[in-house]
Amino acid sequence: MxxxxxxxxxxxxxxxxxxxxxxxxxxxxxxxxxxxxxxxxxxxxxxxxxxxxxxxxxxxxxxxxxxxxxxxxxxxxxxxxxxxxxxxxxxxxxxxxxxxxxxxxxxxxxxxxxxxxxxxxxxxxxxxxxxxxxxxxxxxxxxxxxxxxxKLVKSPAEIDYIRRAAALADLGMARFAEDLSAGVSELALAGGVYETLLRNGSGIAASPINLVSGPRSAYSHGAPTARLLERGDFGSIEFGATSGRYTATIGRQFALGAPTPRMLELHDVVRRACDAMIATIRDGVPATVPHAAARAIIGEAGLGPYRVHTSGYSLGPGFPPSWAEPLHMIGDSPYVLKAGMVVTIEPPVFIGPEGLGARIINNVLVTPTGAELLSRMPRDLIVGE
Missing domain, CATH: 3.40.350.10 (Creatinase/prolidase N-terminal domain)
Structure with missing residues (x-):
């Protein structure tokens, strides 16, 4: 900028x-x-x-x-x-x-x-x-x-930058899905994402990419390593793309080969928690309400003890080490959602004893009557061979 x-x-x-x-x-x-x-x-x-x-x-x-x-x-x-x-x-x-x-x-x-x-x-x-x-x-x-x-409520010009960033994030995730295969390292996959983002005009996001697989899949913010992916792996990826320093984030779950029933269950719970959040978001809603909706879904699945940190937060121009703004959707949040805000949707579950975790990340624009999903990338589990 x-x-x-x-x-x-x-x-x-x-x-x-x-x-x-x-x-x-x-x-x-x-x-x-x-x-x-x-x-x-x-x-x-x-x-x-x-x-x-x-x-x-x-x-x-x-x-x-x-x-x-x-x-x-x-x-x-x-x-x-x-x-x-x-x-x-x-x-x-x-x-x-x-x-x-x-x-x-x-x-x-x-x-x-x-x-x-x-x-x-x-x-x-x-x-x-x-x-x-x-x-x-x-x-x-x-x-x-x-x-x-x-800064929380964005102007039309600011929203235009965020929309561009969201489109770039989709390109990066599409590249990840294309490259995902056994024998490829986490670092190589991250390199492909960054190459796609920068080649298509993204700036460097304020926070580095999170990418974990296999025995590291319960690390909620793990950085990519030289580990080679194997069939049977479960994992997650999260990164940001920027336009004019305005950030959009995206996160998806992935599996190498056919996912196990437990992997599918965790992905389903997290996705339903995301949907429950999105269904509550509109102008004038306290930031605690979407969080409570996600918490209820995760709790009903018996995963309450493994729900970690905030369910989402507001996004703006980011400087290292963070792209987050002060508004968080969590139990004691004093904020109220307003039309023009852009917030992340990311209620996570990470189960250390099982070595498994799940988080799907999308950004939404708060509108007078609801929430507009900014990413066009499917939220399905990404399955590679």
Whole structure:
């Protein structure tokens, strides 16, 4: 994504919404740290999340000011909507918090009311503590959810990117099904998927491919290995495709040769759980409801103890290590589904004692009256020879 991927009007609308939310919280400044927040407001695709970075968003007509490591300054200047870009580090070590302190004084953050994003992965605890001490009483609250909440409902242009990503994901899964055979390694299968995705225009997704088979098929997020597939194997594959950094995910179960009755049973339970979720999704439904529907199906099959983690979550522009947004469909979720959200459907069952697991992953667009399935790839068990 860059500043050219959306119209100036769409970016301006996003900034206006952020400033309106800041006004509700009585914030003079928002210090955005999450790369997805910076990306959503400026279009920047820079890899600056590897070090300290932030975007200063002021109330009124204040300029958008970026602080980033020196190596990314030129990219921000030429490929983002930041009004001013300041770098630190250069060819020598430099304390980024000292650079932030100078920038904060220049723009009047001390003595004002400041909200700070405190996202997982992207803000070192040492930096957070230093920012808290530096801002003192000016830091009136954490605002990690401010931009993240505004991003959940997608614009028509964002949905177009996600549809393209979903079509690319289907191509990758079709390539996997074509290559699936005994004697092929998990890594080779993953290589075919990636080759298809990149050759057809996908970017590199934020999270790497999960691919497990045989004795590893109960690993819920196992990476591919050099293991050669054998007849009798059961397994699963999950990956993401991107368009303009917007992600679509897909996951399927597979078997080498005729699947056993237990394999077919697990696949059937998970698929029915997916269908139960999709049947409940529409505008205004609490995010707990689809989760409860999947949980009921899995529980009725006697597999409740092996149901693991969330039943699905919202998707947006992804930066390593995750493409997930804050909304999760799980028992204590505070969120409500809204038309324009894109969520994954993936209630999983992984049975360690049996060495078997099953998960089918699809993405749906929440609509006023239901859910639109974005993938065109069949959800049947993929059977290879």
């Amino acid at each position: 860059s500043k050219n991927d959306f119209t100036a009007e769409e970016f301006a609308g996003r900034l206006a919404r952020v400033r309106a939310a800041m006004a509700v919280r009585e914030l003079d400044w928002l210090v955005a740290v999450h790369p997805a927040s910076i990306h959503w407001l400026t279009g920047s695709d820079a890899k600056s999340y590897q070090e300290f970075q932030c975007l200063l968003v002021g109330a009124g007509d204040a300029p958008l000011v970026v602080l980033t490591r020196q190596g990314e300054v030129h990219e921000f200047e030429t490929d983002s909507l930041a009004d001013a870009v300041h770098g630190f580090g250069g060819g020598e070590n430099e304390d980024p918090i000292a650079a932030f302190a100078e920038l904060a004084r220049r723009h009047g953050l001390p003595g004002s009311r400041v909200g700070l994003e405190v996202p997982a992965y992207y803000l070192h605890p040492h930096h957070y503590l230093a920012l808290r001490d530096l801002l003192g009483e000016a830091l009136v609250g954490e605002a990690t959810d401010l931009i993240a909440g505004l």
